[in-house]
Amino acid sequence: MKKLTTSVLAAVFSSSLVVAQEVQNDSTQTKQIEEVVITAMGIKRQDKALGYATAKVGGEDLSRAGNQNITNALGGKTPGVQVIASGGAPGSASRLVIRGGAKSLTGNNEPLYVIDGVPISNANDGNYNTVSGISSPNRAADINPDDIESITVLRGAAGAVLYGNRGSNGVVVITTKSGKVRGGRPIIEFSSQIAFDNALKLPDYQTEFAQGYGSYREGTSLSWGPRIQGQSVYSSAAGGNITLQSYDPRKQFLKTGISRSNSISLSHSFNKSNIFFSAGHSLQTSIVPNQEYEKTNFRFNGTTQVTDKLDLGASVSYNRTNGNLPFAGQDGNNPIFALFHVPVSWNLKGNGYVNANGRQVNFRGGSFDNPYWSVYKNSATTKSERTILGLNLGYQFTDWLKLSYRLGNDKLVDNRVIFRDMYSGAYPNGYLAYDDIARNELTSTVMLNFDKQLTDRLNLTAVLGQDYNKRTYTNTALIGTSLSQPGIIANYNIAEYYTGADNYNTSKRTLFGAFADITLSYSNYLFLNLVGRQEWSSTLPKHNRSYFYPGASLSFVFTDAFDINRNFLSYGKVRAGISKTARDANPYLVYQVYSSAKYRDGFTAGVTFPAVLNGSSLTGYSVANTARNEDLKPEFTTEYELGAELKFLRNRIGLDFTYFKNVNTDLIVPNLQISPASGNRYGVVNLGETRNQGIEAALNIVPVRKKDFSWELNFNFSKVKSYVADIGDIESVRLGGFSANPAIYAYRGERYGTIVGTAYARDINGNIIVDNGYPTIEDGVKLGSVEPDWTGSINSSFKYKGVYLTAQVDIRRGGYIWNGTEALLDYYGVSAKTANREEYIVVPGVTSTGAVNTTPVLQNLDYYDTLPDEEYVYKNNWVKLREITLGYSFRPAGLPFVRSIDIGVYGRNLALWTKVPHIDPESSSFGTGNAQGASRFAFPSTRSFGFSFKVQF
């Protein structure tokens, strides 16, 4: 074993890519595994010693319903965590925020992901904050859910103070399986799942009217044509006369997606060593044709006690993905955008998508393609490889002093190929881009750990440490703006290359930290924790780059301190904490630059320098659109929290309650939208203050606990109220959305995230002002906050002998969503309600003279054209039956080598109850950034039914 570890070490050092594994801190006195929580820096702490809120989710709970993206799987499992998927396509990204995700105004509000003590990237390089892009994953989805032993969510800033920076939004601490087994015999586990996916919810369509406007017409997205009565009309797209009838293009196009996953693992303990090896593979085909996402994972975790004093750990995970992904949002090749407004009079499947001369059969015209063309001719593929390495060394000097060192490295390369064939609507000459992203993150941490009983009652644990983090990013793109021949995805087929300087982009940032974490405990029931961190960041100007932040928390287990009847109150703890954290900026926001000149408009790609004009090649630079800031400061968060954990009736009822409040100041806004008349479009600023407060509660009830039968219920509840207290002398900060409106803004004096768009123009009495029978509108109106009033979930788990039945229901109340899907379906005349187009409506309102409007207007295109965004803003209330699993675990008789077999069926996203029409409101079309609350042709979420099989040898 010694030899093996030496060679591992050598390999690890020669490539200088290393990562870590959890610290073997066996000095912690643990009776039951549930009582131990992995906190910051991989330190294990007794749950009762913690003065801040955490929640732990077992690996089994994450993987049982076949969710390949752990970010999605975490939804509804613990209080304080909110997950929103950008769409339901295989491999698409989700956003997870803790405590509302409203600390930073425009910076990243997602938590830090840490796997076995190593910080990793959760970047979304496909559609983070954009209305288009591609549906590639948030990178935490690379992790194989079957490898996970448990996930601890550190909700507050207090628990994460030692991570600095990114940890201030909370930390998702992932612990993978260690291989530790009892009894010396290795465990081999094999698991397999297969599931069938369909769209959970599709829009409702009218089936009576054909494409066109007045008469039958093609080349338009409008279905304001004639009533479908079997008449014969000329179709230029079909190349002849067609008989009008009603089809179901959605049904023709969409299919059942299939998800398959298999994984195998080996766990073994021998000679004071534990090893864990796993291999996993999953393949998900989409509900749209020709798209899929494949993921392959390997992991090796090993720990060994080299001597009594020296322990070593190493872990390596390798992940590979292959995807053919949908274009997202407003992209002309978003298959859903094109599909959702196909007129019912168009025989989508029957008429094909390529005509005899190789051109597109495009009944719609313009920049949106036939959906079949979008998925068969055009593609966005991704091939990623990721290696996460960890190395741990621990040396126990004495029973109270240990030195540990951890080196971690996360290396990700994603090779994407974006192809739009010739004759595509928006790319008549074709487009091909080889777009490569490379990310690397190195973290080195050295820690000195003290654990000393000072007196009979007084114990001191302390960690002193130093860390270094370096992150690099490179994006290299080779872009062809026109092709020579159709259908060939190859470099030699590019007729013209894009020459802009922005086809190469790189960044590097470093962060140094020194930290201390000291816990003083009295009689193992009163714990005082003091933390502090000094940090130096490369992304801030020299005079502001060094900063310090402290924290303190107190935990008091009063049931241990006082003589309390344990039969009633079995466990009681109260806790309080206060902490300060800081966040640095993104790289390159300090010094002013020029940019390679590029003049484009919202409709064209524009002119890019260098350019050949008048026969000579010219360089051209322009003032950068963003004014940078040489006085940039870090942004600070101060968070307070109070909590209680109570267990009653011998742990039959458990309650975990937290109140928190945070104040965030000097917020870094790297892209504050300013008046273009200033000569810049954006400015880098420190601005204002946000405040958030809320409560989080988890109630655990065990109505039945018998030997053969148990029933457990978990209720999670979170209520967060954010408040944009101050944003300097401006009114609002744009978070994302369309270049004009609707968009999402943070408004001073409002909750974080407000939908802004057009609204009905009203008189002082609130009556809609009607002009010629049509409502009048005004722009730039606040249409509602996107933040939920509360979110909750109910988890139920029955067990009878080997049979288990679990269910999860998620609930959201409050906040608003802009239903852009409905707005456009109405405008196009395809939604069910537009079937009443021959009926008149008298818009309730008053004319400009104040008289009540009596002018009837037809509910036709002209009418829908006048409806403002306000008409499509809904209360974002929903209830979702998220998961049901039913299974049977048993040890088969007569097969002594089989430890257990588990067979089950499961369903995910089984039902949705909401008043928001046409769409699953749990979707986002402005990406996974801070601009939530808008859905416009988001990829439909899917309902899955699956079977699972697991066997342990």
Place this chain on the structure above:
Amino acid sequence: MKKIKFDILKYAMVLGLVTTPFIAISCRQELDINVDPNNPSNASITSLLSASQVGLGYVLGGEATRMPASVMQHYAGHRGQPLNYARYNITSSDTEGNWTYLYDVLMDLKEVENKGTESGEQVYVGVSKLLQAYTFSVLTDLYGDIPFSEALKSMNNSTPAYDTQANIYPQLIAMVEDGIAKVQSGAVTLSSSADVVYSGDVNKWVKFGNSLKLRLLNHLSKKDPSAAANFLATNPDLIDSYTDNAKVPFGTTASSANPIYQFDKLSGRTDQAVASTIVDKMASLSDPRIAVYFEPIENGALAGQYIGNTPGSNDEDSAKEKYSRVGSAYASISSPVMLISAAEVNFIKAEIYQNAGNAAGAQTAYEDAITQDFLALGLSSSDATTYLANVNVTFNNTLERIMEQKWITMFQSSYESWVDWRRTGFPMLTPASNNRTGSVIPRRLPYPTVEINVNGSNLAAGPGIPTPYVTLLTSVWWDQ
């Protein structure tokens, strides 16, 4: 205890070796890495000048033309935004790009001014001032009151206040005069390659300055009817030959292509078309420019013909079977975008002489204007003579005739035709069908969404927050 100490030493050394490469790195060196490797920290005055000239041409030919061209019935889109514009369905969202891009160009020009002032390269400062005056004038003519004196100050004033157009105009004239003086200062020579408009010819820039001044003074025809005539009486050196036309060239690749070509051909939109109003007018006059102004219908039974869409008509033509698009003179891949032409200058002169009762002067200028345009488009002067002989073209001593011909000639400078129409009422236009404004033709653009959202208080304190479909019917200062 000794044993422990020994162990500590030994293992501290081992661990030290492991960690040294990582923690002993010079902290400072590792932190001083925040200089952006992707963008230059400095840029030459020539690279800024080339970029800003091309930027101005791109916006003028694209965003700044599309909406005015739809109002002036040069264009009549059959779908999408072009159709909306033709129906006067022009919203704050629609005008945001134009506003933003014009101020972007102004900022680049301002940077040329700043660098030139610092280095003493006065000729560059002069060219910058002339183009700034040009760009500001296009902005104020389109929107009315705009941020001017507080504009272009970056983060030193991220919410600039609005100046009234009445105050801006005299300052623009002063800026032009200052620009002319600096261009003539002889302080350094202008790079012939970087100056893509005039290849470094300062004399032409002087002509440009005087012509721009004449254009701007003529814009004040309702406010100060004698201003332009008085200036013209000083015999300024003007652009009077097409060889002196100020135009921005474009290249032969997709990323250096003409803006109309990009919109009509490269974007795949196919929703723009030319208007029947101008096509029918030119056809009725047997105007030979029709073949270079418009592209014949590409496909179907009507292929080869020149037909425009009726303004406001929602008659889908992505198959290019029904309507002509902008043609080779203005929308081929490398067609230049005109800033000021000899034709325009002569039309201005004709208008001034006509208003002064100088029929002979007006006739000469009118005929020169048409002839210069023909020559610029590659037609011959005999073509012009033939055309001028047409009874409906021949000078007839009316302003209407002059302005009608100017409207045809300014096909690619619709923002200027819109100014002319607002000042003179010519050509007489029939409002588009299915319009959003109760058949009233717009007289300005509404302020963009971004100003409403982030500069709302200044907007409210100045010209006011625009009311959709109402504000665009009101008059800017010189139109009152």
